Amino acid sequence: xxxxxxxxxxxxxAVAPATPVSTLAEDVHAGLLSRPRSLPxxxxxxDRGSELFEAICRTREYYPSRTEAxxxxxxxxxxxEYARCDHMLELGSGSSRKTRHLLDACDALxxxxxxxxxxxxxxxxxxxxxALVHDYEWLSVHALIGDYTGGLDNxxxxxxxxxxxxxxxxxxxxxxxxxxxxxxxxxASLMRDDDQxxxxxxxxxxxxxxxAAYDDAExxxxxxxxxxxxxxxxxxxxDFPVDSYRHRAVFDREHNRIEMRLGAQKAHRVTLPTLDTxxxxxxxxxxxxxxxHKFTPGSLAAMLQAAGLEVNRHFEADxxxxxxxxxxxxx
Numbered sequence: 001x002x003x004x005x006x007x008x009x010x011x012x013x014a015v016a017p018a019t020p021v022s023t024l025a026e027d028v029h030a031g032l033l034s035r036p037r038s039l040p041x042x043x044x045x046x047d048r049g050s051e052l053f054e055a056i057c058r059t060r061e062y063y064p065s066r067t068e069a070x071x072x073x074x075x076x077x078x079x080x081e082y083a084r085c086d087h088m089l090e091l092g093s094g095s096s097r098k099t100r101h102l103l104d105a106c107d108a109l110x111x112x113x114x115x116x117x118x119x120x121x122x123x124x125x126x127x128x129x130x131a132l133v134h135d136y137e138w139l140s141v142h143a144l145i146g147d148y149t150g151g152l153d154n155x156x157x158x159x160x161x162x163x164x165x166x167x168x169x170x171x172x173x174x175x176x177x178x179x180x181x182x183x184x185x186x187x188a189s190l191m192r193d194d195d196q197x198x199x200x201x202x203x204x205x206x207x208x209x210x211x212a213a214y215d216d217a218e219x220x221x222x223x224x225x226x227x228x229x230x231x232x233x234x235x236x237x238x239d240f241p242v243d244s245y246r247h248r249a250v251f252d253r254e255h256n257r258i259e260m261r262l263g264a265q266k267a268h269r270v271t272l273p274t275l276d277t278x279x280x281x282x283x284x285x286x287x288x289x290x291x292x293h294k295f296t297p298g299s300l301a302a303m304l305q306a307a308g309l310e311v312n313r314h315f316e317a318d319x320x321x322x323x324x325x326x327x328x329x330x331x
Contacts, residue, residue: 009133012126012143015118017150024235025274032272032279032287041174041260041290042149043231044224050124052224054095059216063209064170067322068200069098072168075315075324076105079164082313082326083196085113086161091148091187092171093117096128099166102198103136113164118144118155152186165191168200170322173257173293180293184307188329197309197327203320204294207251214249214258214292222247225260228289236274244268248286256299260290300325 022030024043031038045053057065072079080102090099096117106113115132117125122145129141144155157163165187172180187197214221225247229240245262252259264281271278295303297320301311304327313326 006130006133009140010126010129010143011141012122012129012145013156015144015146015156016154017147018153019151021147021150024232028232028236028272029275033275033277035285036288037279037285038288039228043228044289045121046227046231048230049224049227050121052220052227055220056216056224059218059220061212061216062221063213064202064322065098067317068168068170068324069101071200071315071317071322071324072098072101073104076101077109078313078315079198079324079326080105080109080111083164083198084111084162085164085196087114087116087158087163088166089116089118089144089155089157089163090166090168091118092167092169093119093125093128094121094169095124096132098168100132100135102166103132103139107136107138112138114140114142114158116142116144116157118146118148120145120147152190155190157190163191163195164198165195166198168198170200170202170292172199172201173295174291175293176291177293181303181306184303184309188308191309191329193329195328196312197325199304199325199327201295201300201323201325202292203322204256204296205319205321207253210251210258210294211249214260215247219247221249221260225262225289229262232272236272238270238272238274240270241268245287256294256296258290258292258294259288260292261286261288263287295323297323305330 027040056062119125125143129143132141226242229242232238233240244265246265248261250259263286267283269278269280308330309327310330311325311327315324
């Protein structure tokens with residue numbers, strides 16, 4: 001009977017993109033067939049890549065995940081008391097691991113809300129949702145399956161009640177400044193006067209700490225980065241010599257961003273049968289696979305203000321290493 005009750009509290013719905021979402025072949029054509037060469041970071045996260053990222057989060061050097069989790073644990077009650085949400089919507093929810101800090105705060109306060117995770121991986125969300133409804137008897141989970149980079153216009157949001165939109169993991173930093181601003185504007189357009197956005201972003205700091213976080217001593221991040229070439233080999237029939245590429249993480253202080261790169265250690269030709277083409281990689285030539293922008297309090301506040309939002313609460317890690325902000329619509 002308990003299992004049936006749990007199942008009734010876990011539902012799902014597919015969310016169609018509001019704007020076209022490019023395919024792997026289209027992204028490869030746009031990013032690899034011209035110089036400088038690049039790939040979007042979303043292709044890191046096949047099954048193997050997701051496992052590697054979980055391992056990265058456990059490394060000594062990768063502070064963002066544990067720092068954000070510590071902030072959520074320390075300030076979860078204050079966040080929930082301020083937001084007083086009836087519904088919690090999370091963009092890019094993944095395994096919902098860190099969200100449990102917010103649900104624990106709800107539990108401690110006797111404050112029930114529904115949880116609406118939104119991500120592209122249906123199985124991951126359903127597995128996480130099943131665990132959540134088991135662990136929180138008051139919780140209902142409505143998993144939204146889709147790609148939030150395709151826009152938020154088609155989200156089937158609850159029409160009544162206060163909503164807390166959760167966007168964690170420093171994910172906003174993976175967007176270029178223009179698209180990041182557009183994402184915040186889309187979020188703001190969903191919000192009513194009593195809704196709140198909980199946003200987690202990494203902060204600008206010394207280059208050594210940032211570069212070490214993206215190039216751990218165990219080489220897990222390097223393997224994670226090279227795995228994207230395995231995705232291309234598998235999905236497009238390409239023949240990248242994966243182990244011949246060197247991982248690099250460089251902090252570009254002019255743009256306040258970490259750049260993850262894969263460098264060819266020798267000249268070679270890569271065939272891409274699905275695209276009916278080939279590319280010639282020079283020795284030392286690099287493919288940029290990820291930008292991770294870092295923020296200052298000023299740059300973060302400016303982006304939110306430009307999107308029509310204002311900071312209501314700002315929770316900072318020691319030394320300003322990381323920020324969680326609660327933001328609402330400008331009054």
